[in-house]
Amino acid sequence: MTSYFRGDNLAENVFRANRDSIIKWLKNLTEDYEIWAPARERFEILEEPEKISLEYENTIIPPKEIVFPQTEKLMEFNISNNEVRATLPESRKKVIFGIRPCDARAIRILDIVFRGDYEDPYYTTRKNGTVLVVLTCNEYCEEGFCNATGGSPGDSDSADILMTKLDDESFQIEFLTEKGRELGFDDFEAAEKVEPELPEPEYTKNLENADGWLSYKFVSPEWDKFARKCISCGICTFLCPTCHCFDITDTKNRRIRTWDSCQFSEYTVHTSSHNPRPEKVHRVRNRVLHKFLYFKERNNELMCVGCGRCVRLCPEGIDIREIVESMED
Ligand code: SF4
Numbered sequence: 491m492t493s494y495f496r497g498d499n500l501a502e503n504v505f506r507a508n509r510d511s512i513i514k515w516l517k518n519l520t521e522d523y524e525i526w527a528p529a530r531e532r533f534e535i536l537e538e539p540e541k542i543s544l545e546y547e548n549t550i551i552p553p554k555e556i557v558f559p560q561t562e563k564l565m566e567f568n569i570s571n572n573e574v575r576a577t578l579p580e581s582r583k584k585v586i587f588g589i590r591p592c593d594a595r596a597i598r599i600l601d602i603v604f605r606g607d608y609e610d611p612y613y614t615t616r617k618n619g620t621v622l623v624v625l626t627c628n629e630y631c632e633e634g635f636c637n638a639t640g641g642s643p644g645d646s647d648s649a650d651i652l653m654t655k656l657d658d659e660s661f662q663i664e665f666l667t668e669k670g671r672e673l674g675f676d677d678f679e680a681a682e683k684v685e686p687e688l689p690e691p692e693y694t695k696n697l698e699n700a701d702g703w704l705s706y707k708f709v710s711p712e713w714d715k716f717a718r719k720c721i722s723c724g725i726c727t728f729l730c731p732t733c734h735c736f737d738i739t740d741t742k743n744r745r746i747r748t749w750d751s752c753q754f755s756e757y758t759v760h761t762s763s764h765n766p767r768p769e770k771v772h773r774v775r776n777r778v779l780h781k782f783l784y785f786k787e788r789n790n791e792l793m794c795v796g797c798g799r800c801v802r803l804c805p806e807g808i809d810i811r812e813i814v815e816s817m818e819d
């Protein structure tokens with residue numbers, strides 16, 4: 491393992507760096523880590539650090555797919571000789587570089603799901619040794635409402651390293667965990683911490699306590715109003731950084747799991763063919779209540795980080811904030 495820090499900097503946590511030294515840092519890191527960085531619509535393995543984007547608008551596909559891929563093989567089997575073999579992913583040290591605060595918080599929510607009562611070895615193998623380098627947002631993204639769900643554009647929740655753009659020339663880099671400090675870099679200058687000015691949100695309602703009013707709204711005519719518009723495409727769930735439902739399919743010689751969506755009518759069909767959520771309105775209601783009520787009842791936090799993707803990308807313009815708000819008396 492390469493040591494990136496000068497010895498006398500080990501006690502320091504806050505540094506200043508310009509774009510060139512960040513690129514140099516990334517080049518060094520690629521010797522030991524697989525670096526994932528924003529590229530067009532999603533995070534990809536960084537091939538050319540010179541082309542790194544440090545001002546990107548958040549990706550359409552959230553970086554959850556790095557630790558929970560859309561499709562993955564769980565096992566291989568040979569029916570003729572009863573051979574079964576689990577196919578765990580290769581364990582690689584990774585850096586998710588430039589992940590936005592909301593998406594980093596979402597990965598902690600996935601940890602609760604996949605490493606809670608039952609530890610999912612596929613998720614754990616991918617997640618172990620992953621360092622999150624979070625990039626503070628200098629402005630709110632379109633329809634983003636992290637502030638309403640307990641986050642903020644400068645949220646360091648889940649960050650191993652927090653990077654903040656201070657001006658055209660410089661970034662503040664804070665090493666917040668031991669895992670993050672292993673990535674320290676000689677070229678960075680130790681500096682006094684600056685509290686950057688955060689942007690003002692457009693959406694100012696606080697939805698953190700929405701469970702209080704939603705718990706009385708299982709039956710409400712409002713659900714129908716929104717469900718009528720929904721075309722059950724599933725985009726809001728596939729592109730949500732916290733959604734984690736999957737289906738398992740067996741083929742002749744392997745078992746795979748694939749993202750699934752609670753917005754699909756087959757999602758809850760039992761083997762008996764009974765469907766406890768037969769109507770679209772039941773499914774729309776379930777998505778909202780899972781995020782703002784049920785998950786909070788179980789884990790004391792929302793399952794929405796306010797990234798705004800479902801609002802921005804729903805083809806029917808359905809806004810989850812409007813649904814939650816409309817239920818408040
Ligand atoms: S993205 Fe919109 S239309 Fe598609 S399932 Fe979600 S709420 Fe319905």
Ligand code: SF4
Binds near residue numbers: 731781795796810
């Ligand atoms: S529910 Fe919508 S706004 Fe909330 S985390 Fe999921 S995609 Fe983002």
